[in-house]
Amino acid sequence: xxxxITHLNELIEITRDGQHFYQHALEEVKDIELxxxxxxxxxxxxxxxxxxxxxxxANQQQPAQGGTTAGKLREMYADTKAQLGDADAxxxxxxxxxxxxxxxxxxxxxxxxDPDVKALLAIELPKIRACHERIHTLNHRDNNSRx
Numbered sequence: 001x002x003x004x005i006t007h008l009n010e011l012i013e014i015t016r017d018g019q020h021f022y023q024h025a026l027e028e029v030k031d032i033e034l035x036x037x038x039x040x041x042x043x044x045x046x047x048x049x050x051x052x053x054x055x056x057x058a059n060q061q062q063p064a065q066g067g068t069t070a071g072k073l074r075e076m077y078a079d080t081k082a083q084l085g086d087a088d089a090x091x092x093x094x095x096x097x098x099x100x101x102x103x104x105x106x107x108x109x110x111x112x113x114d115p116d117v118k119a120l121l122a123i124e125l126p127k128i129r130a131c132h133e134r135i136h137t138l139n140h141r142d143n144n145s146r147x
Contacts, residue, residue, distance in 0.1 A: 041134070
């Protein structure tokens with residue numbers, strides 16, 4: 001079970017990257033609809049983090065409290081790139097890539113998890129996929145409208 005707890009903590013960190021990035025991006029974009037979307041997405045990440053944290057704590061382990069360096073670097077990159085162009089499009093694109101990273105991490109963890117962790121991931125994975133689909137669709141719709 002120790003390896004599963006390590007994987008859960010990694011998923012918490014990666015999901016927290018997304019949560020922090022959405023919270024940051026909603027303060028940077030001017031579009032009210034995007035602000036609402038980013039707030040919803042941050043809240044979805046909060047719920048997923050809570051569910052994973054409960055499982056880690058139930059195994060007498062400390063849930064991860066931070067994010068990853070890669071997540072922070074992506075946020076900094078988006079801030080820099082947003083200063084040079086269309087901030088809304090930059091944040092949407094970078095958040096889409098963040099969602100892809102989160103989805104891949106959950107799908108990878110599901111392949112090797114013990115049955116009880118698999119059950120938890122199976123509950124959370126549709127939420128992850130829904131978040132990914134929302135931002136991915138928005139990103140590609142916006143890209144197509146600019147072409």
